Amino acid sequence: MSSPGFFARIKLLNPSHSVVKDTDALRIGMLGAANIGPPALIGAAKHLPSIIVVSVAARDPVKAKAYADKNGIPNTHASYDALIADPEIDCIYNPLPNGLHYEWTRKALEAGKHVLLEKPATSNEAQAKDLVAFAQSKNLVLLEAFHFRFHPASIKFRELVQTHVASGHPIQKVKAVMAFPTFFGLDDIRFNYKLAGGINMDAGCYTINSIRYFSGLEVESVEAAKPKIVAENIDGRMEATLRLKGGAEAKLIASLTNPWFSVKTYQEIFPKFTVETDDKIFTFGVFVLPAVYHYIAVTDKATGKTETLPKQYDGGFSTYKYQLEAFVKAVKSGNNKDVINAIPGWVSGEDTIANMKVVDDVYKKAGMILRE
Numbered sequence: 001m002s003s004p005g006f007f008a009r010i011k012l013l014n015p016s017h018s019v020v021k022d023t024d025a026l027r028i029g030m031l032g033a034a035n036i037g038p039p040a041l042i043g044a045a046k047h048l049p050s051i052i053v054v055s056v057a058a059r060d061p062v063k064a065k066a067y068a069d070k071n072g073i074p075n076t077h078a079s080y081d082a083l084i085a086d087p088e089i090d091c092i093y094n095p096l097p098n099g100l101h102y103e104w105t106r107k108a109l110e111a112g113k114h115v116l117l118e119k120p121a122t123s124n125e126a127q128a129k130d131l132v133a134f135a136q137s138k139n140l141v142l143l144e145a146f147h148f149r150f151h152p153a154s155i156k157f158r159e160l161v162q163t164h165v166a167s168g169h170p171i172q173k174v175k176a177v178m179a180f181p182t183f184f185g186l187d188d189i190r191f192n193y194k195l196a197g198g199i200n201m202d203a204g205c206y207t208i209n210s211i212r213y214f215s216g217l218e219v220e221s222v223e224a225a226k227p228k229i230v231a232e233n234i235d236g237r238m239e240a241t242l243r244l245k246g247g248a249e250a251k252l253i254a255s256l257t258n259p260w261f262s263v264k265t266y267q268e269i270f271p272k273f274t275v276e277t278d279d280k281i282f283t284f285g286v287f288v289l290p291a292v293y294h295y296i297a298v299t300d301k302a303t304g305k306t307e308t309l310p311k312q313y314d315g316g317f318s319t320y321k322y323q324l325e326a327f328v329k330a331v332k333s334g335n336n337k338d339v340i341n342a343i344p345g346w347v348s349g350e351d352t353i354a355n356m357k358v359v360d361d362v363y364k365k366a367g368m369i370l371r372e
């Protein structure tokens with residue numbers, strides 16, 4: 001398949017035209033006129049014949065209508081409740097602020113809808129356990145949107161690391177960095193404690209998930225956690241050290257408050273993931289947004305030589321397109337575990353719970369209160 005260039009890949013995030021839809025395409029509705037909706041759902045669905053974004057609900061119906069018109073969504077609902085209750089809708093996309101993930105996902109599951117749920121799944125581990133068990137009891141698909149995992153570059157990187165580990169080179173160190181300058185004001189949902197904000201929830205949940213996913217190792221304990229407090233109970237930057245099962249050390253840096261005028265800010269500006277064994281260092285540059293740009297490199301520690309792998313853009317599609325494709329496959333399978341377990345990158349319920357546990361443990365170690 002051809003590999004489109006940078007601008008073509010950006011265009012593919014939300015193409016102007018949609019493919020022709022299947023007659024039995026899934027019908028999905030959106031809770032909230034969210035900023036992330038166009039790339040994460042609306043644009044992704046335009047590539048897929050098997051799913052149609054049929055409606056959006058917002059707290060203000062006028063806002064919902066304007067969002068629907070702008071994004072080519074045929075219907076709106078007057079409230080989140082009305083959207084969830086609509087029998088013509090099969091699944092729900094929940095991109096509400098973190099603190100509303102649990103409540104509205106539970107309501108959607110109660111109504112028998114499958115849910116694609118934005119990260120982090122819930123405010124804390126206890127809520128995640130309840131939600132996952134509830135989805136399982138209803139035989140419904142619940143997918144936490146760790147979109148980066150579904151991209152061919154992520155799949156390749158994980159395979160590369162795991163193959164090397166399996167050949168007798170256990171992981172010694174891991175590091176995940178997702179540290180941006182101050183893109184959002186302190187009035188953003190990301191810094192609102194009542195909405196379960198905090199950087200450990202936002203970029204932090206990605207770093208934790210990537211550590212667990214690429215290493216294939218669960219977290220034994222959180223050894224240290226250093227927050228930069230930017231508002232009451234709100235971390236704007238978090239650095240943490242984790243001990244993984246088997247003894248490897250993992251470090252994470254998550255930030256959305258790096259100063260614009262600082263060299264360090266630009267050293268950290270591209271998300272970066274590294275894995276070190278006795279003999280090699282594996283690097284995955286821009287691991288969170290590999291469709292925009294990425295690089296995968298392997299350095300031999302003895303010789304210092306670095307080999308860079310060919311780019312893995314495939315058709316140039318976004319992480320969100322691959323994620324939505326996986327979600328549709330899971331729903332269409334009737335939540336069949338054999339089908340789901342064979343989907344590369346799939347985020348299982350157990351995975352979601354384990355991730356929220358580490359998020360909680362980082363807050364505890366940092367001496368901060370959990371999100372509610």
Ligand SMILES: NC(=O)C1=CN([C@@H]2O[C@H](COP(=O)(O)OP(=O)(O)OC[C@H]3O[C@@H](n4cnc5c(N)ncnc54)[C@H](OP(=O)(O)O)[C@@H]3O)[C@@H](O)[C@H]2O)C=CC1
Nearest residue numbers: 032033034035036057058059095096097098118119120189
């Ligand atoms: N997968 C990814 O790449 C990304 C994921 N995210 C995740 O998606 C979620 C939403 O992020 P983003 O789109 O940036 O958020 P927005 O600021 O766009 O907010 C999303 C929606 O939340 C609704 N909302 C409901 N109650 C409140 C409230 N009390 N205060 C503010 N908003 C409220 C609004 O809905 P209404 O329209 O009804 O008013 C708004 O449209 C987060 O969980 C975030 O972590 C965010 C960015 C990237």
Ligand SMILES: O=C1OC[C@@H](O)[C@H](O)[C@H]1O
Nearest residue numbers: 119180190202203256288
């Ligand atoms: O992908 C992302 O990057 C920036 C974050 O603030 C956002 O919530 C996250 O999902």
